[in-house]
Amino acid sequence: MNANYPNIITVENLAAGYQNNIVWQDANFTIDHGEFVAIIGPNGSGKTTLFRLLLGMQKPIRGNIKIFNTPPKRGNPYIGFVPQRHLIDPEMTIESLELVRLGFSGKQWGFNPFSQKDRKYAFDVLKAVGAENLAHRSLGVLSGGELQRVFLAEALVSDPNLLLLDEPLSNLDIRREQELVQLINNVVRARNATALLIAHNINPLLSVLDKVIYIVNGKVAIGKPNEVLTSESLSALYGTQVEVLRGSQGQVAVIGIEENQHHCD
Amino acid sequence: MSLSINLLTDLQEMWQYGFMQHAFEAGTIVAIVAGIVGYFIVLRRSSFAAHALAHIGFAGAAGAVLFGIAPIIGLLLFTGCGGITIAILGRRAATRDTQIGIVLSFMLGLGVLFISLYSGYATEAYSILFGEILGISNNDVIVTLVASLMILFSIGIVYRPLLFSSLDEEVAEVKGLPTLWLGIIFMLMVAVATSVAVQVVGVLLIFSLMITPAAIAHRFAKRPKQGIMISIFIALIATWLGLFISFYEPYPVSFFITSIVFFLYIITLIFHRLKIKNSSLNND
Numbered sequence: 418m419n420a421n422y423p424n425i426i427t428v429e430n431l432a433a434g435y436q437n438n439i440v441w442q443d444a445n446f447t448i449d450h451g452e453f454v455a456i457i458g459p460n461g462s463g464k465t466t467l468f469r470l471l472l473g474m475q476k477p478i479r480g481n482i483k484i485f486n487t488p489p490k491r492g493n494p495y496i497g498f499v500p501q502r503h504l505i506d507p508e509m510t511i512e513s514l515e516l517v518r519l520g521f522s523g524k525q526w527g528f529n530p531f532s533q534k535d536r537k538y539a540f541d542v543l544k545a546v547g548a549e550n551l552a553h554r555s556l557g558v559l560s561g562g563e564l565q566r567v568f569l570a571e572a573l574v575s576d577p578n579l580l581l582l583d584e585p586l587s588n589l590d591i592r593r594e595q596e597l598v599q600l601i602n603n604v605v606r607a608r609n610a611t612a613l614l615i616a617h618n619i620n621p622l623l624s625v626l627d628k629v630i631y632i633v634n635g636k637v638a639i640g641k642p643n644e645v646l647t648s649e650s651l652s653a654l655y656g657t658q659v660e661v662l663r664g665s666q667g668q669v670a671v672i673g674i675e676e677n678q679h680h681c682d
Numbered sequence: 683m684s685l686s687i688n689l690l691t692d693l694q695e696m697w698q699y700g701f702m703q704h705a706f707e708a709g710t711i712v713a714i715v716a717g718i719v720g721y722f723i724v725l726r727r728s729s730f731a732a733h734a735l736a737h738i739g740f741a742g743a744a745g746a747v748l749f750g751i752a753p754i755i756g757l758l759l760f761t762g763c764g765g766i767t768i769a770i771l772g773r774r775a776a777t778r779d780t781q782i783g784i785v786l787s788f789m790l791g792l793g794v795l796f797i798s799l800y801s802g803y804a805t806e807a808y809s810i811l812f813g814e815i816l817g818i819s820n821n822d823v824i825v826t827l828v829a830s831l832m833i834l835f836s837i838g839i840v841y842r843p844l845l846f847s848s849l850d851e852e853v854a855e856v857k858g859l860p861t862l863w864l865g866i867i868f869m870l871m872v873a874v875a876t877s878v879a880v881q882v883v884g885v886l887l888i889f890s891l892m893i894t895p896a897a898i899a900h901r902f903a904k905r906p907k908q909g910i911m912i913s914i915f916i917a918l919i920a921t922w923l924g925l926f927i928s929f930y931e932p933y934p935v936s937f938f939i940t941s942i943v944f945f946l947y948i949i950t951l952i953f954h955r956l957k958i959k960n961s962s963l964n965n966d
């Protein structure tokens with residue numbers, strides 16, 4: 418029902434941070450239904466903070482956020498969230514299916530020993546992300562790419578309209594990175610959902626993105642990749658002269674230009 | 683008393699004694715509760731916090747003895763307060779070994795003071811530290827039963843949210859589950875379970891009933907329900923077998939229980955090594 422709002426997210430004059438420490442400010446943007454958006458920026462620039470605001474885990478310092486036309490609140494059933502996870506204990510023997518299953522029924526109080534419905538849902542979602550062969554494997558023995566598929570299934574099992582993915586591509590090699598991006602893209606498009614994905618490197622995402630949110634030095638820029646990823650706009654964002662170089666497939670590299678290099682030219 | 687070939691006659695002979703009957707009753711209830719709560723303790727990686735709770739309980743039990751109250755009351759009071767404190771300090775506090783160890787040793791010291799102030803028998807201290815299941819009264823059995831039913835009832839209510847927040851706390855919190863409250867409720871369950879288990883194995887040996895069976899279960903089971911079943915099964919076998927042997931041999935029950943779970947754990951480790959070896963051979 419909430420999928421009917423054309424604007425999934427509306428942000429006005431938003432500032433985020435902790436007490437007297439503003440991480441970024443003056444953010445204004447909208448995310449439309451069905452868009453695939455990357456959030457790019459250096460470490461500590463406040464990418465995860467944006468997610469915390471959208472999830473209602475943190476209050477903005479000032480400004481407005483509307484998500485599905487209401488203020489953010491914890492426990493929003495229309496949002497699927499994959500946090501950045503650093504490590505899974507290798508001794509964790511619980512199987513993937515159980516984690517995905519809890520994504521569906523983990524909020525329910527009481528004990529229902531006979532319910533198998535959630536197991537079936539969980540298995541179907543694992544199948545949808547191409548991970549049915551992982552269903553009965555222990556979480557502790559899965560590789561980084563396999564874990565990300567399971568986490569994606571855990572987020573998808575409650576059938577969300579909006580997916581928030583925090584650094585799902587970190588610690589993956591280039592091939593696995595490509596596979597996961599394709600998978601996320603397919604799943605998001607097939608379900609007619611909207612996705613925000615935090616990443617370090619925009620290149621593996623360029624072919625699927627509708628928009629990019631760039632957070633640097635306390636400033637937030639948003640637009641189509643071709644509009645944002647230009648020497649002019651990124652120089653303005655970084656507050657110093659940078660140059661955007663393009664590879665043969667349109668891949669980008671952002672190079673800082675030191676002042677004294679001009680003299681050498 | 684001598685061991686016959688017929689198990690049934692042996693048990694009948696044993697249960698003629700009221701103290702043996704009470705021991706089997708209390709032991710069975712405690713094993714079930716310890717098996718379930720232990721499974722979650724191992725899942726949440728808070729074994730050391732549970733160990734510390736038992737030591738905090740020692741001070742409570744010793745204090746109760748000093749003031750002429752039933753030790754179980756002191757145990758429940760101290761472990762309950764300790765459990766809430768650990769839960770409020772947060773999940774990360776439950777894994778802070780150094781701070782927990784410091785509080786633990788202080789509480790043991792406090793218990794020693796209470797025991798020395800108490801001019802009665804030193805056997806009181808001995809039974810709190812190492813368990814005295816053969817000295818359990820009918821009243822103790824009833825207290826154990828009521829406390830354990832409360833734990834089972836609570837687990838029944840919070841089962842899935844507790845499992846979710848133990849396995850994936852961040853997502854559980856975002857989904858709107860009250861993870862802090864779940865942590866407090868859980869530590870209270872650990873406190874009550876510890877208090878009743880102390881009667882069987884004592885403060886110092888609490889690991890053997892609460893952690894070792896659950897640790898074995900985690901190695902064998904990939905699903906929580908199976909894991910909990912295995913954990914209960916091992917705690918039950920160890921308690922029953924320990925009680926059975928101790929009827930014929932003049933050694934403490936706690937020794938038998940701790941030895942049985944220890945050997946089961948060693949066997950589990952060897953089994954797993956072999957399994958890993960085999961699977962790597964197959965892959966080659």
